[in-house]
Amino acid sequence: MKILISADMEGATGVTWPADVLPGTPQWERCRTLFTSDVNAAVLGFLDGGADDVLINEAHSTMRNLLLEQLDERAQLLTGRHKSLSMVEGVQRGDVDGIAFVGYHTGAGTEGVLAHTYLANSITGVWVDGVPASEGYLNALVVAEYGVPVVLVTGDDLTCEDAKGYAPRAQAVAVKDYVSRYAAVCRPPARTAADIRAAAREATALAVREAPRSGGPYQVELEFDAEHLVGAATVVPGVQPHGERRVVYTSPSMYEGIRCFKAVTTVVAAAVEEQYG
Template sequence: MPKILISADLEGVSGVVHPVETNPERYDYERGRALMTADVNAVVAGVLEAEPTADIVVADAHGTFRNLLPEDLDPRVRLIRGKPRPLGMLGGLDSDVDGLLFVGYHARAGAGPAVLAHTKSDVVLGLRLDGRELGEIGLNAALAGQYGVPVLLLSGDDAACAELSELVPEATTIAVKRALGQAAAEILHPAVARERLRRAAATAMTRRAEIPPYRLDGPVTLEVDLYSPTTVDAATLIPGVARAAGARTVTFTGRDVAEAYDIVQLLVLLGQVKPG
């Protein structure tokens, strides 16, 4: 019985192109979260088509981590929701997981054209591990790799798919939209996208033995460019975090990716605190 973790974000979901569809305080959010739930269900169906005995855990990984509609989610899965929590977007990850699937993911900050591209939040302008520019895709793939878990599949726009393919060329990617800008895309009809997601997930499961984890051996050097100099000031109060040359960059050397990942989560939280 393979154990599968699905990490679901919202910006890369089929049909979603604008921040109003991803923000709980905006008018079109309910549509966005319904589309997100439907995309996840399509991927679940594909996983179980290929592996009927699979044990599937879904981690809600967007914003508040409370977006997926539990009552509409496939009843054969268990859902991890809410924050803060260990391992952030990959809540539920451990060395017993046999494969990780990214649903509704987006490209990193600075990528383009790419729909709703960012890294964690608007607090972060850029992020590098051992000198390589990564977004949420690369950071999460590297965290999974530390546990020996391969990324089997990613769905999102074409830019997000290309981002994973650079890191894990063996993984299955499914573009549900073609980016035309930060808030514009050529999209598939959601029903068509879901059918492609189902088929892609089934294919990914049949190929999981061929896909290696994306590993970055520790220690790892983290560099983060932050939007606000005030956040930089606060970040230097974290043991091990130092200000780099220039006003906006902080550095940290972690014993492994997991330690660096925790620092990124702390930096994002600090950036959301308004100065007194």
């Protein structure tokens, strides 16, 4: 049995502040250990549950944050950019039985610790066929096309609530409780590691590959915090203006949808000025 762990950082134990996840800062260096602890706990739990292969795909920022030397020697780490399927790279290989979203967070424009969707700012909302979409929601649609179930989600308490909408059977572990975008009531790492390990062990039973599912075509809509970003985004073929600060595009599958989304966010990030956005 093979498990893929998609590991993001904003939803990790103890993380509440931008500097906690910004590569190169002292706080990021400190929080790398907490992040690695959460991921390692999931690895240990899946191995406890009977998995014989665990691949971790780094999904945060530069995708070079986890401390390889602290991970269980039976796991493997896919680290670095750039990847065809970004946060869920590896699922397309056809040998993954279940996926875990570790360290995830809520989406842009919603409540949640460090809530955002792909970009830390600029994007104020994302919808798929009219439904508000977090990164977890988007990635769940992608992996469903490969018949891979989401079996575990960790993050703040609101992230666990969000997961009920896209992975209702998955085990969920809240490592902190939302207070504001930059504040949370945090559990200590010894406690969260035990909770994640126990949940991952239970989640292993859910890792049963399913028939590939696609609800496409999908209509994806993005809203930005500044009008000029619409002009930037519509450089991407197929992306059309949809109101003063919105764009929309349609993709036949979420495989293509997430790749277009990645292209849009890359172009938009390059169009943001330091002072005026």
